Amino acid sequence: MTLPQWLTTIFVIVEYVMKIIAIGVVPENRRPSSSSAWLLLILFLPVIGFPLYWLIGSPWVRGRRQKIQEQSDEVIKRHTEGLPLVPEGAHASPALERILHMNRALTSMPCMTGEVLGMHGEAAET
Numbered sequence: 001m002t003l004p005q006w007l008t009t010i011f012v013i014v015e016y017v018m019k020i021i022a023i024g025v026v027p028e029n030r031r032p033s034s035s036s037a038w039l040l041l042i043l044f045l046p047v048i049g050f051p052l053y054w055l056i057g058s059p060w061v062r063g064r065r066q067k068i069q070e071q072s073d074e075v076i077k078r079h080t081e082g083l084p085l086v087p088e089g090a091h092a093s094p095a096l097e098r099i100l101h102m103n104r105a106l107t108s109m110p111c112m113t114g115e116v117l118g119m120h121g122e123a124a125e126t
Helices: 003-025 031-042 046-056 064-079 094-107
Strands: none
Touching: 003 031, 003 046, 031 046
């Protein structure tokens, strides 16, 4: 085999290894639509898709975005700290209470009934 044939063979092998790795790694911790889009890009255009995925495809929040998320969580906690875990008058099983507790710990958002107590006519009133 000549050098160009060896290089072509190595390129094809590396490309297939990248595709197999992508099938195992990309769908983890992301929505099906997002993982499908990344997989299609990687499978059809691996030379472009794989580096793009490693640059911007992380499902984790880091750096500046993490600080902004923490600040918004603190604002939500301050405004909702007086609200109970389960809304008044609502009944929750022990399993649902554990889910509600986990939701409150992860998102700082309380469980709400969806009852509308008032309407504001202007955006500034909200």
